[in-house]
Amino acid sequence: MTATDALPAETPATGDSTPLLDVRDLKMYFPVKSSGVIRRTVGHVQAVDGVNFQVRAGESLGLVGESGCGKSTTGRLVTRLEKPTDGSVMFEGRDISQIGARELKPLRREIQMIFQDPYGSLNPRHTVGTIIGTPLAIHDILPRKQILPRVQELLEIVGLNPEHYNRYPHEFSGGQRQRIGIARALTLQPKLLVADEPVSALDVSIQAQVINLLQDIQREFNIGFLFIAHDLAVVRHFCPEIAVMYLGKIVEIGERDRIYEHANHPYTQALLSAVPDVGQAAIGGRRERIQLTGDVPSPINPPSGCRFRTRCQFAQEICAKVEPPLLQIGARHKVACHFAGELGHHPAEPVTAPLLGVDRHGDPAPGATPEELPGTDSSYSDSWYDFPGRRIVRADEV
Numbered sequence: 569m570t571a572t573d574a575l576p577a578e579t580p581a582t583g584d585s586t587p588l589l590d591v592r593d594l595k596m597y598f599p600v601k602s603s604g605v606i607r608r609t610v611g612h613v614q615a616v617d618g619v620n621f622q623v624r625a626g627e628s629l630g631l632v633g634e635s636g637c638g639k640s641t642t643g644r645l646v647t648r649l650e651k652p653t654d655g656s657v658m659f660e661g662r663d664i665s666q667i668g669a670r671e672l673k674p675l676r677r678e679i680q681m682i683f684q685d686p687y688g689s690l691n692p693r694h695t696v697g698t699i700i701g702t703p704l705a706i707h708d709i710l711p712r713k714q715i716l717p718r719v720q721e722l723l724e725i726v727g728l729n730p731e732h733y734n735r736y737p738h739e740f741s742g743g744q745r746q747r748i749g750i751a752r753a754l755t756l757q758p759k760l761l762v763a764d765e766p767v768s769a770l771d772v773s774i775q776a777q778v779i780n781l782l783q784d785i786q787r788e789f790n791i792g793f794l795f796i797a798h799d800l801a802v803v804r805h806f807c808p809e810i811a812v813m814y815l816g817k818i819v820e821i822g823e824r825d826r827i828y829e830h831a832n833h834p835y836t837q838a839l840l841s842a843v844p845d846v847g848q849a850a851i852g853g854r855r856e857r858i859q860l861t862g863d864v865p866s867p868i869n870p871p872s873g874c875r876f877r878t879r880c881q882f883a884q885e886i887c888a889k890v891e892p893p894l895l896q897i898g899a900r901h902k903v904a905c906h907f908a909g910e911l912g913h914h915p916a917e918p919v920t921a922p923l924l925g926v927d928r929h930g931d932p933a934p935g936a937t938p939e940e941l942p943g944t945d946s947s948y949s950d951s952w953y954d955f956p957g958r959r960i961v962r963a964d965e966v
């Protein structure tokens with residue numbers, strides 16, 4: 569057992585306090601319609617397909633994956649810009665996944681979103697003062713004459729000149745516009761911020777400044793963050809916990825050190841190999857970049873079994889037949905792979921087969937019964953699998 573398996577005191581493994589956000593088995597299937605006059609539903613884009621995670625107050629989870637894997641949709645479901653097909657979004661213990669517009673209005677104060685494109689998300693015809701101040705008026709939070717001082721205070725918090733409240737978005741640089749977007753998101757003092765690629769559109773030199781600003785804000789106001797990014801470099805310094813998504817599913821989730829130094833999923837390993845400043849030890853001492861072959865398959869007709877198998881160098885028969893469960897393999901680390909293992913140490917036999925009651929080919933094993941698997945919901949269990957010994961370790965034994 570490595571030191572990183574030990575439970576940090578401030579992050580309980582089990583839910584002994586209600587998480588700010590608890591996402592359970594979340595699904596979003598967009599209908600695909602036929603062309604012609606009578607537009608029938610001919611299939612579904614499985615954009616998000618059974619996603620589980622939690623965000624605690626003041627903490628941040630990084631959600632990472634290639635374009636089209638369902639990150640933005642997940643963010644839009646959490647903020648309820650979209651209504652999920654199935655599953656629940658528990659915010660402070662209450663399921664908000666299906667509530668209507670009236671109940672959503674007060675919730676808009678608590679959950680805010682920062683978008684990738686700071687220009688597209690700001691109305692060019694409104695002054696910065698109006699953009700930042702309007703939510704205060706809509707939600708009737710402050711008397712009219714207190715709105716301007718509050719707008720100026722927010723501009724100062726995000727590092728802009730408070731006297732520039734009557735300027736228009738086009739008068740600011742890209743980085744400054746993103747600061748305006750952040751000020752607008754802070755206006756209502758949210759408890760949760762969903763930041764969807766907040767720095768991807770910015771110059772590299774500006775990205776660090778905006779990330780530092782978000783980090784300062786998070787600490788100062790104790791805001792929970794769901795930070796969406798397409799690569800592992802951006803979330804590295806911001807998020808103590810990282811989830812890696814592939815084709816609508818989380819394939820690996822865990823504490824930052826577990827993901828960067830002990831990644832067990834071949835997809836995470838491939839993403840990590842593309843991060844320039846990850847130490848060689850973190851990717852098993854290998855220098856070369858792991859090239860992913862082939863394209864991301866269509867989410868309308870995803871591969872059977874493991875969705876990553878069509879691009880995975882370790883895939884075997886079982887991977888096409890049986891979907892690997894997101895199995896807990898450390899105090900705060902889960903992975904969904906039949907051949908889970910650190911780079912260079914992937915097992916020859918599927919580690920999941922005995923747990924799932926199947927043989928090495930993925931066919932039902934005579935007389936075997938599938939095990940009840942700990943930690944397959946949104947929280948971490950106090951017991952997990954310590955491969956390759958397949959021994960369940962309890963937190964109090966560590």
Ligand SMILES: Nc1ncnc2c1ncn2[C@@H]1O[C@H](COP(=O)(O)OP(=O)(O)OP(=O)(O)O)[C@@H](O)[C@H]1O
Nearest residue numbers: 598613615634635636637638639640641642798867
């Ligand atoms: N409104 C919609 N109707 C139909 N399909 C959609 C809709 N929104 C998203 N999709 C599809 O769902 C899948 C996931 O999209 P999503 O934008 O969530 O991925 P992403 O990982 O955020 O990608 P990107 O980084 O490019 O935004 C994609 O195949 C996308 O085409």
